[in-house]
Amino acid sequence: MNPLPLYVAIPLGAAFLIPLLGVWWKKSGETLAPLFTLILAIMAIVQVTRPAAVYHMGGWAPPVGIALVSDGLSTLLLIAINVVGFLCILFSLKYMQMYTGLTKYYSLFMLMVAGMNGVVVSGDLFNLYVFLEVASIASYALVAFGVGAEELEAGFKYLILGSVASVMLLFGIGTVYAVTGSLNMADVAQEIAMRFGGEMNPALLLAGAFFLMGFGLKAALVPFHAWLPDAHPSAPAPISAMLSGVVIKSLGIYAICRIFFNVYGISTGSAGSVIFANAMIAFAILSIIVGGLLAIGQWDYKRLLAYSSIGQIGYVMLGIGVGARVLATGGQLSIAGLAILGGLFHLFNHVAFKSLLFLSSGAIQHATGTRDMKQLGGLRERMPITSFTTNMAALSIAGVPPFSGFWSKLLILIATIKAGHIGIAIVAIIFAFVTLIYYIKVQREIIYGTVSNLVEKAREVPALMYVPLILLAIACVGMGLLYPVVGPRVLEPARDALMNSAEYIQLVLG
Amino acid sequence: MNGMTLIVKTITDFVVGFIIVFGTYIVLYGHLTPGGGFAGGVIIACAFILLMLAHGKDVAFSKMPEKTAHILDSAGALMFLLIGWFGVTVGFFFMNTFGRGEAFRLLSSGMILPLNIAIAFKVGSSLFLVFSALAVFRRRSFRAMIEDELA
Numbered sequence: 001m002n003p004l005p006l007y008v009a010i011p012l013g014a015a016f017l018i019p020l021l022g023v024w025w026k027k028s029g030e031t032l033a034p035l036f037t038l039i040l041a042i043m044a045i046v047q048v049t050r051p052a053a054v055y056h057m058g059g060w061a062p063p064v065g066i067a068l069v070s071d072g073l074s075t076l077l078l079i080a081i082n083v084v085g086f087l088c089i090l091f092s093l094k095y096m097q098m099y100t101g102l103t104k105y106y107s108l109f110m111l112m113v114a115g116m117n118g119v120v121v122s123g124d125l126f127n128l129y130v131f132l133e134v135a136s137i138a139s140y141a142l143v144a145f146g147v148g149a150e151e152l153e154a155g156f157k158y159l160i161l162g163s164v165a166s167v168m169l170l171f172g173i174g175t176v177y178a179v180t181g182s183l184n185m186a187d188v189a190q191e192i193a194m195r196f197g198g199e200m201n202p203a204l205l206l207a208g209a210f211f212l213m214g215f216g217l218k219a220a221l222v223p224f225h226a227w228l229p230d231a232h233p234s235a236p237a238p239i240s241a242m243l244s245g246v247v248i249k250s251l252g253i254y255a256i257c258r259i260f261f262n263v264y265g266i267s268t269g270s271a272g273s274v275i276f277a278n279a280m281i282a283f284a285i286l287s288i289i290v291g292g293l294l295a296i297g298q299w300d301y302k303r304l305l306a307y308s309s310i311g312q313i314g315y316v317m318l319g320i321g322v323g324a325r326v327l328a329t330g331g332q333l334s335i336a337g338l339a340i341l342g343g344l345f346h347l348f349n350h351v352a353f354k355s356l357l358f359l360s361s362g363a364i365q366h367a368t369g370t371r372d373m374k375q376l377g378g379l380r381e382r383m384p385i386t387s388f389t390t391n392m393a394a395l396s397i398a399g400v401p402p403f404s405g406f407w408s409k410l411l412i413l414i415a416t417i418k419a420g421h422i423g424i425a426i427v428a429i430i431f432a433f434v435t436l437i438y439y440i441k442v443q444r445e446i447i448y449g450t451v452s453n454l455v456e457k458a459r460e461v462p463a464l465m466y467v468p469l470i471l472l473a474i475a476c477v478g479m480g481l482l483y484p485v486v487g488p489r490v491l492e493p494a495r496d497a498l499m500n501s502a503e504y505i506q507l508v509l510g
Numbered sequence: 511m512n513g514m515t516l517i518v519k520t521i522t523d524f525v526v527g528f529i530i531v532f533g534t535y536i537v538l539y540g541h542l543t544p545g546g547g548f549a550g551g552v553i554i555a556c557a558f559i560l561l562m563l564a565h566g567k568d569v570a571f572s573k574m575p576e577k578t579a580h581i582l583d584s585a586g587a588l589m590f591l592l593i594g595w596f597g598v599t600v601g602f603f604f605m606n607t608f609g610r611g612e613a614f615r616l617l618s619s620g621m622i623l624p625l626n627i628a629i630a631f632k633v634g635s636s637l638f639l640v641f642s643a644l645a646v647f648r649r650r651s652f653r654a655m656i657e658d659e660l661a
Contacts, residue, residue: 005603009591009594009595009603012587012591013588013591016584016585016587016588016591017584017588019580019583019584020580020581020584020585020588023577023580023581055602055603056602057602057603057604058597058602058603058604058605058606059597059601059602059605
């Protein structure tokens with residue numbers, strides 16, 4: 001049978017089974033959460049071998065009923081969410097022992113996974129909104145899970161800004177519904193293409209602006225990034241890894257891609273498409289610059305990583321925005337394809353190295369009790385495995401040649417130059433070096449250098465914590481070197497799903 | 511003093527039963543008349559919240575212990591998912607497999623009635639828990655604040 005509803009049903013069921021059994025059995029979360037996330041991770045990897053498919057909820061066909069859709073783009077995100085989710089749960093088993101109320105933690109974690117899986121498989125605009133709220137509300141609670149003053153403030157800030165984004169999205173969805181009379185994404189896309197022939201009417205442009213703001217806030221693109229530098233450092237490390245690794249991508253970048261490429265459709269010569277593509281590029285450049293510059297000055301390790309996330313999301317958005325602009329202005333399809341592929345490849349790589357870096361920050365905090373970079377140093381001698389994997393991720397994200405981050409940034413830069421945006425490419429190259437600067441700072445202050453007092457007593461973390469680090473480090477190297485294996489199976493179908501919106505309509509409406 | 515005045519307590523004792531009966535009616539007839547699991551669940555939860563307001567939290571928790579509310583909360587959601595799962599046996603998730611019955615009778619419309627009941631459990635117990643958490647948390651945080659002040 002078609003496994004699509006299981007991606008939502010399994011974590012949702014687990015999210016309520018864990019607290020139910022937790023009333024009598026204190027270890028229910030620690031036992032069931034790894035089991036269910038492992039099943040999900042395996043299912044997501046197997047999903048690669050399956051063709052694109054549609055599932056009709058309740059047996060009702062699409063324009064009326066709710067459809068779940070899996071195409072290349074959904075599969076890419078499903079793998080990222082469920083594999084990282086499993087690794088973060090593994091890491092949590094030891095790391096979270098310093099907290100209380102663990103059944104609630106695992107329950108909220110599973111709820112967040114259910115929401116994100118729902119967002120990426122949903123074929124319906126309103127359903128996407130509902131799942132986005134499920135994932136967001138679970139993540140607000142998880143950010144504040146430490147219930148200290150700092151955590152609560154960060155959680156509250158995230159809650160307020162996230163709610164503003166949700167209101168904008170709901171307004172945008174309402175406007176689209178008023179204009180097209182449908183909520184099914186493929187049906188809306190067909191309606192827009194047929195009724196307006198690519199040229200959007202003002203109501204759709206307004207709705208598009210709301211989508212860009214709402215999803216841009218979830219993705220922490222720069223004018224809307226204010227919640228992220230507080231939320232990511234305050235959350236427990238596995239949650240930071242989830243937030244930075246997959247939440248901002250599945251709720252933000254994925255939704256922007258899906259709405260603008262598949263629902264609105266990027267059509268050649270359309271003024272509306274050019275406006276949206278320009279806005280994406282502008283947000284991307286702002287994110288790259290602001291994220292990079294603010295990261296250099298940070299001494300809190302997790303805060304530095306948080307700002308770095310903003311900068312790297314900028315690169316992802318740059319690739320996608322350049323691709324959209326080339327398509328909208330009638331450039332060569334191969335350049336657009338290269339830009340989008342670069343963006344998606346960087347997204348996929350960022351999942352691996354940023355979740356690794358956040359998990360390593362958790363391991364370092366677990367062993368030394370601090371994340372202040374001034375008090376760390378010489379970790380290489382005390383925690384060899386954590387240091388080595390952190391090194392891998394830092395080199396990868398900084399774009400040092402054999403690692404995965406280099407190839408994806410290279411693809412984005414080549415596409416940007418080929419598309420004729422030389423100035424933007426120069427900024428992107430300069431800030432690639434800025435990335436290198438602050439990751440050299442990470443290496444100098446944390447991994448190498450003299451052994452500080454706190455590090456003196458530190459010991460390597462237990463195996464359950466370093467195994468996820470090693471697996472993610474392998475992914476960092478592997479995705480760079482094994483592109484011929486990963487690319488055609490995972491990334492290129494995702495790119496094709498974005499480039500051919502007609503195919504998406506065909507797939508869903510049949 | 512625990513709870514409100516004798517007048518409020520007496521009136522509360524009178525109405526609580528009626529509120530619960532009315533809430534149950536809204537749940538059970540959700541597929542025939544306006545209302546449904548959510549609305550009915552909220553009304554039933556209101557009865558317990560009224561108890562808590564009038565008599566204080568000890569009486570409310572003796573009628574609806576926190577543990578029971580937690581169990582009902584999770585069980586309601588699981589029940590909803592399980593009913594959806596029955597649909598898979600004939601083809602699709604949430605497909606209406608149960609007998610449809612005769613229109614406008616209580617036992618009709620197949621799956622909708624059990625789904626309404628599941629939602630009522632979930633919503634009612636969640637709302638009660640949210641209210642009790644807010645009522646209890648305020649007291650705790652105030653004490654914590656004073657302890658921080660002294661320390």
